[in-house]
Amino acid sequence: MHQLVQRQREYFNTGASVPKQFRIQQLKKLRSALKENEAALFEAIYSDFKKSQFDTYVTELALVYQDIDEAIRKMDNWTRKQRVRTNLVNFPARSYILPEPLGVSLIIGAWNYPIQLSLAPAVAAMAAGCTVVMKPSEMPAHTSTVLAKIIGETFPAEYFTVVEGGVPETTELLNQRFDKIFFTGSTHVGKIVYKAAAKHLTPVTLELGGKSPVFVTENCSSLKLAVQRIIWGAFLNAGQTCNSPDYILVHRSKEVKFLELCKKEIAKRQIAVEHGNYSQIIDERNFDRLAALIDPDKVYCGGGTDREQRIIEPTILQQVSFDDEVMQDEIFGPILPVIVYDDLDDAINSVRKLPKPLSCYIFSNNSNEKKKVLERISFGGGGANDVVSYIANPHLPFGGVGNSGIGKYHGEAGFQAFSNYKGILEKGNWLELPLKYYPYSKTKLWWIKQFFKF
Ligand code: NAD
Numbered sequence: 001m002h003q004l005v006q007r008q009r010e011y012f013n014t015g016a017s018v019p020k021q022f023r024i025q026q027l028k029k030l031r032s033a034l035k036e037n038e039a040a041l042f043e044a045i046y047s048d049f050k051k052s053q054f055d056t057y058v059t060e061l062a063l064v065y066q067d068i069d070e071a072i073r074k075m076d077n078w079t080r081k082q083r084v085r086t087n088l089v090n091f092p093a094r095s096y097i098l099p100e101p102l103g104v105s106l107i108i109g110a111w112n113y114p115i116q117l118s119l120a121p122a123v124a125a126m127a128a129g130c131t132v133v134m135k136p137s138e139m140p141a142h143t144s145t146v147l148a149k150i151i152g153e154t155f156p157a158e159y160f161t162v163v164e165g166g167v168p169e170t171t172e173l174l175n176q177r178f179d180k181i182f183f184t185g186s187t188h189v190g191k192i193v194y195k196a197a198a199k200h201l202t203p204v205t206l207e208l209g210g211k212s213p214v215f216v217t218e219n220c221s222s223l224k225l226a227v228q229r230i231i232w233g234a235f236l237n238a239g240q241t242c243n244s245p246d247y248i249l250v251h252r253s254k255e256v257k258f259l260e261l262c263k264k265e266i267a268k269r270q271i272a273v274e275h276g277n278y279s280q281i282i283d284e285r286n287f288d289r290l291a292a293l294i295d296p297d298k299v300y301c302g303g304g305t306d307r308e309q310r311i312i313e314p315t316i317l318q319q320v321s322f323d324d325e326v327m328q329d330e331i332f333g334p335i336l337p338v339i340v341y342d343d344l345d346d347a348i349n350s351v352r353k354l355p356k357p358l359s360c361y362i363f364s365n366n367s368n369e370k371k372k373v374l375e376r377i378s379f380g381g382g383g384a385n386d387v388v389s390y391i392a393n394p395h396l397p398f399g400g401v402g403n404s405g406i407g408k409y410h411g412e413a414g415f416q417a418f419s420n421y422k423g424i425l426e427k428g429n430w431l432e433l434p435l436k437y438y439p440y441s442k443t444k445l446w447w448i449k450q451f452f453k454f
Contacts, residue, residue: 001173001176002176004157007158008104011131011158012104012131017129017131018101024075026160029154030122034065034119040150041061044140047142048140049282050273050280051237067120070394070411078412084096086425088454098421098422099415100420102179102203102419103178104178105418106133106173107125108184109136110186110207112332117137117184118135121184124414125180128414128418131159134163135170135173144164145164179202181193181202182205183207187403204407205405207400209404212245212379213245213249214230215344215360215373220254222365223257223258223363229385230387231262231269235278239335240332242358243359243380245388246330247326247331248336248338249347249350251342259318262300263301271314284310290312294335295317300318300338312335313334319340351377355404356379358380359382362374362383364385379404380401395411396410
């Protein structure tokens with residue numbers, strides 16, 4: 001690992017990864033390599049999750065292609081030096097902000113979207129002019145192997161390489177000095193990564209999880225459409241999505257109708273692996289963890305499990321309270337608890353007492369309610385009258401806050417995550433004001449105070 005990082009550092013120090021043309025060429029190379037290997041990627045994801053090509057394209061590849069295209073299109077804009085005003089104290093001078101790549105980066109991916117969660121940060125790193133050591137999650141083993149093969153065949157290891165493995169390999173990587181660490185995964189491991197980064201004062205982006213609430217208020221007049229959108233987001237990839245609805249807060253007046261519509265919607269969409277719109281649970285450990293969260297007394301619909309196939313039916317739990325087991329941690333599976341509330345302010349306060357979530361959503365036709373929820377709760381990103389899909393807008397920064405993460409990415413936010421912005425002042429030589437030089441006087445002090453005002 002040490003040699004690997006050393007080779008990348010030497011390569012980075014040659015400046016080869018920095019020119020704009022180089023960055024664009026590499027991004028195009030990555031796009032072509034992925035296109036050529038799409039069949040292998042579809043097959044790998046199917047082996048790991050039993051997921052359809054449609055789902056894999058929409059939730060994995062499309063987002064990476066979009067980030068690549070956006071980075072190529074915006075390269076001139078993002079890399080330009082940005083002129084800013086100079087204040088009077090510094091007169092005469094011109095000032096600007098100059099982005100530079102941070103250097104050798106380490107990207108650690110999570111298992112739930114193993115292509116996108118490793119490659120989208122890599123795209124941001126390449127766009128910023130960094131070199132990349134990428135460690136995809138070991139759990140979807142087929143996908144990890146295919147990614148390593150594609151990257152190995154496309155790029156020299158001193159520029160972009162994949163290290164496969166689990167905890168021992170990641171620990172060894174974290175002992176090295178990187179210039180940037182970008183981690184996606186659990187809050188627990190995020191803290192381990194943050195500690196390791198602190199040893200070298202390495203800047204981090206931590207993309208973590210959390211319990212993302214969905215409010216369905218008494219003023220949600222398009223309840224059928226709300227349910228359609230919620231059910232899609234909640235059971236996409238069998239709920240193994242970081243920003244999917246973790247639980248519902250529904251106003252008492254809408255509870256019965258909401259539950260009925262959820263049941264109908266699940267039946268109508270025929271959510272099942274064999275229909276290409278569902279996934280297996282990633283492994284037996286997670287299957288057992290999830291199965292234990294299903295309280296039979298609270299099952300409104302679903303609840304069926306098949307351990308051999310690692311399938312859990314889309315499950316809605318009713319009459320749930322914040323004290324229930326299912327509300328103690330991020331669920332990360334196809335179980336959707338429904339909590340009833342009477343007063344929106346109380347419901348907001350309950351959410352505010354919990355760790356800050358990655359996402360928060362509200363379904364309402366009332367702008368005051370939307371404003372209240374979106375402004376008073378601290379969360380990474382989210383929105384009104386939709387779930388999950390904000391991640392697909394490259395113009396929005398994506399990432400958590402507090403327990404759900406540090407830093408943002410996608411689009412320009414990704415470029416910024418792998419860049420250092422130098423503040424530069426270029427002084428003119430044709431005038432030198434004597435005010436800052438010794439000997440000081442009351443008059444000079446009066447003048448300097450005036451100068452600082454502008
Ligand atoms: P995880 O934290 O178990 O693993 C993530 C990565 O860390 C893997 O590559 C793994 O090999 C490595 N790792 C695991 N244990 C380690 C250790 N002790 N030391 C060093 N490295 C270690 O997370 P996961 O199970 O892969 O993913 C699920 C979590 O990720 C959920 O909490 C989910 O919300 C979160 N997530 C967040 C986002 C986001 O963008 N914010 C996206 C996807 C998943």
